[in-house]
Amino acid sequence: MPKSHRSSGSWTLLRFLRPYRGALGVAAGLTLAETVLDLARPWPLKLAVDNAIGGRPLGGFLSPLDGLSPAALAGAAALLTLALVGIGALVGYLITYLSGAAAERVGADLREAVFHRMLHLSLPFHDRHRSGDLVTRLTGDVARVEDSLVAWLTTLVPEVLTLAGMTVVLLVVDRVMGLAALAVAPPLALVVALRRRRIRQAQRASRDASARLASDATEMLRNVRAVQAFTRERETDDRFRGRSRGALRAVVGAMDLEARYSPLADMLLAAGSGLVLWLGVMAVTSGRITVGTLLVVLSYLGSLYGPIRSLARLARTLARGAASRERILEVLASAEVVPSSPAAPPATPLRRSLVIRGVGFAYPNGPAVLRGLDLEIAAGERLCVVGATGAGKSTLLGLLLRFYDPNAGRIEMDGVDLRELELDSLRRQIALVPQDPWMLDGTIADNIAFGRPSADESEVLLAARTALVDEFAERLPDGYATEVGEGGVRLSGGQRRRVALARAILRDASVFLLDEPTSGLDPASERAVMRALAQASTGRTVVAVSHRLTLAADADRVVVLDDGRVAEQGRPSRLLEGGGAFARMWALQRPAERSEHPLAERREQTITLERR
Ligand SMILES: Nc1ncnc2c1ncn2[C@@H]1O[C@H](COP(=O)(O)OP(=O)(O)OP(=O)(O)O)[C@@H](O)[C@H]1O
Ligand SMILES: [Mg+2]
Numbered sequence: 029m030p031k032s033h034r035s036s037g038s039w040t041l042l043r044f045l046r047p048y049r050g051a052l053g054v055a056a057g058l059t060l061a062e063t064v065l066d067l068a069r070p071w072p073l074k075l076a077v078d079n080a081i082g083g084r085p086l087g088g089f090l091s092p093l094d095g096l097s098p099a100a101l102a103g104a105a106a107l108l109t110l111a112l113v114g115i116g117a118l119v120g121y122l123i124t125y126l127s128g129a130a131a132e133r134v135g136a137d138l139r140e141a142v143f144h145r146m147l148h149l150s151l152p153f154h155d156r157h158r159s160g161d162l163v164t165r166l167t168g169d170v171a172r173v174e175d176s177l178v179a180w181l182t183t184l185v186p187e188v189l190t191l192a193g194m195t196v197v198l199l200v201v202d203r204v205m206g207l208a209a210l211a212v213a214p215p216l217a218l219v220v221a222l223r224r225r226r227i228r229q230a231q232r233a234s235r236d237a238s239a240r241l242a243s244d245a246t247e248m249l250r251n252v253r254a255v256q257a258f259t260r261e262r263e264t265d266d267r268f269r270g271r272s273r274g275a276l277r278a279v280v281g282a283m284d285l286e287a288r289y290s291p292l293a294d295m296l297l298a299a300g301s302g303l304v305l306w307l308g309v310m311a312v313t314s315g316r317i318t319v320g321t322l323l324v325v326l327s328y329l330g331s332l333y334g335p336i337r338s339l340a341r342l343a344r345t346l347a348r349g350a351a352s353r354e355r356i357l358e359v360l361a362s363a364e365v366v367p368s369s370p371a372a373p374p375a376t377p378l379r380r381s382l383v384i385r386g387v388g389f390a391y392p393n394g395p396a397v398l399r400g401l402d403l404e405i406a407a408g409e410r411l412c413v414v415g416a417t418g419a420g421k422s423t424l425l426g427l428l429l430r431f432y433d434p435n436a437g438r439i440e441m442d443g444v445d446l447r448e449l450e451l452d453s454l455r456r457q458i459a460l461v462p463q464d465p466w467m468l469d470g471t472i473a474d475n476i477a478f479g480r481p482s483a484d485e486s487e488v489l490l491a492a493r494t495a496l497v498d499e500f501a502e503r504l505p506d507g508y509a510t511e512v513g514e515g516g517v518r519l520s521g522g523q524r525r526r527v528a529l530a531r532a533i534l535r536d537a538s539v540f541l542l543d544e545p546t547s548g549l550d551p552a553s554e555r556a557v558m559r560a561l562a563q564a565s566t567g568r569t570v571v572a573v574s575h576r577l578t579l580a581a582d583a584d585r586v587v588v589l590d591d592g593r594v595a596e597q598g599r600p601s602r603l604l605e606g607g608g609a610f611a612r613m614w615a616l617q618r619p620a621e622r623s624e625h626p627l628a629e630r631r632e633q634t635i636t637l638e639r640r
Pocket of ligand 1: 155391392394397415416417418419420421422423424463
């Protein structure tokens with residue numbers, strides 16, 4: 029991966045926590061309180077055993093209670109326990125609510141930020157990543173980061189604090205026992221540290237596998253027509269099952285790694301507890317501590333398992349979160365945006381010319397598509413680009429929109445390099461009818477209005493009429509409110525094209541980029557659409573790409589693209605007479621199609637010429 033694609037370290041997710049620092053701060057304070065309550069919980073036991081049963085006097089601040097009967101003391105101990113648990117429960121609820129809600133909000137912010145970033149990342153990024161994978165990052169990965177955040181707040185911090193508190197209390201009660209308990213910590217930390225990396229790598233692999241699974245599923249389901257038409261259900265099924273098993277293996281592998289941590293931690297703990305138990309009994313028999321104190325210590329030891337166990341479980345949640353965070357940061361920190369300064373001067377409607385100077389272009393890791401292309405397009409001109417399949421015609425239109433930037437040379441709009449114009453304003457000057465019309469889930473009217481959301485209904489209808497959408501839309505029971513379905517499946521190919529045309533017409537741009545605007549239309553509709561285009565494009569600059577020579581014959585100038593350069597250009601009639609590449613293409617086109625065109629006669633002469 030090139031350097032610029034790598035995540036930059038300065039990007040962390042911390043900035044997403046900042047807006048909620050109030051709630052998180054309160055939660056942190058409550059967590060401290062909860063830890064103190066947790067630590068206090070075993071002490072009523074000492075009151076019951078040493079004072080109520082053992083009859084020892086209560087020293088210090090508890091001496092006023094000295095006169096109480098054992099029953100009253102035991103009752104006080106019970107009440108104290110109840111109070112500690114009750115307050116603890118309330119505090120626990122507050123912590124869960126505050127931190128949980130904050131984590132959900134952080135998750136929502138994160139999701140929105142990642143989506144925003146994805147929308148702005150340039151096409152090379154999107155060419156490399158499958159949409160299913162990106163959706164997984166947006167949903168699953170964000171959820172996992174959220175889970176790990178909740179885990180941090182509600183498990184990691186309190187449990188670690190509790191553990192630390194217990195150790196401190198143990199140290200105060202009896203230094204030797206405290207040190208024995210502490211001795212377990214270094215090996216435990218070592219186990220966690222050693223495992224962490226591997227668990228995270230395993231989690232990353234598992235996440236990538238499930239993202240591939242999601243991408244595959246999306247792709248196969250979207251192309252279910254192709255699968256059924258070619259009766260490829262079995263293979264598709266097998267391929268999916270293979271992927272699914274792969275994802276399963278990856279996730280089980282990660283789980284296995286994580287699961288191995290618990291027994292290890294348990295063994296270490298048991299060793300530590302055994303040592304402390306032994307030391308404790310020694311301390312009681314030598315009279316250094318009371319039985320009540322030993323009970324408190326043993327109760328701590330018993331409750332040590334809880335935090336350590338949950339920390340082990342947590343290691344898994346955190347490793348998942350870390351792997352997902354990596355996947356999210358890849359998007360958030362990607363530098364692959366179309367370079368454009370918001371301070372750059374805005375593009376204005378084309379007045380003089382679009383000039384393509386020595387443009388060379390290759391897709392990432394691909395062969396050269398354009399090699400030193402020179403072309404000047406005058407404002408108001410209607411240019412038609414023709415050329416063999418794969419010649420780079422659509423690529424050229426993409427460069428004009430800055431979907432990609434040329435690797436060599438430059439494209440100028442009224443003398444200014446496109447890269448020095450503010451991007452949005454540049455794209456606002458251009459209306460594109462893509463080769464495969466994009467359809468969004470929504471109604472026909474929504475799809476047209478996408479070209480200019482500020483347009484009112486009458487403008488939408490006018491554009492629709494110009495592009496001949498009304499011909500079919502008005503016959504539909506729901507008219508323009510007809511839902512087009514995912515990818516426009518409920519429309520015919522020609523209908524989709526007309527909707528895309530209407531969208532471009534509504535755009536109100538000074539430059540029209542039409543990629544095969546009439547393909548998929550019957551000859552009568554083609555003529556009608558061409559008339560509509562002629563009408564819509566008055567005063568606009570049109571760069572049309574077409575294999576249909578009827579469209580080329582209507583242009584002011586034809587450019588033949590070959591081998592990444594302009595092979596020939598000129599008025600269509602002159603090119604026909606010249607007998608070059610364009611004339612040869614013309615000769616190959618179906619006679620029925622040609623005879624409809626006024627240029628037919630001239631062309632017949634060309635063919636006769638060629639035959640001689
Ligand atoms: N997004 C992409 N990533 C990598 N290579 C691409 C991409 N799009 C197109 N290409 C390659 O660039 C070359 C030119 O493609 P382009 O779509 O510009 O051809 P075209 O002239 O429009 O062809 P057609 O007449 O079939 O539409 C092709 O060889 C194609 O394989
Ligand atoms: Mg194309």
